[in-house]
């Protein structure tokens with residue numbers, strides 16, 4: 430499962446970011462969200478939510494002893510932020526202080542998808 434994005438429906442309200450940070454850190458703090466919305470200049474570009482695509486290799490995260498994809502998918506906070514960001518092909522890992530935040534799908538019940546008021550976020554297999 431992964432979070433699927435339809436940027437044509439995104440209004441840039443940032444409710445998804447607020448929800449993710451609240452669920453995982455108890456604070457409203459954009460830097461603590463594993464989904465980030467690149468706000469576009471609407472004269473010539475759309476807003477673009479970005480989140481981990483749950484790719485099969487997850488090679489960006491495989492350097493800290495956790496080798497099974499099930500383990501990798503469950504962790505939200507990670508160390509060694511810079512190198513992992515470089516290694517993610519999709520630019521979907523985000524720094525939060527000296528840590529990294531990674532979408533863990535809220536353990537199987539993605540809160541950002543439920544909170545998005547426009548249907549810009551959905552689920553894909």
Ligand code: SF4
Nearest residue numbers: 439440442443445545
């Ligand atoms: S909650 Fe939905 S509409 Fe709002 S910024 Fe996030 S993806 Fe876009």
Ligand code: SF4
Nearest residue numbers: 449532534535539541
């Ligand atoms: S599914 Fe959960 S962890 Fe992933 S971006 Fe959405 S709220 Fe954050």
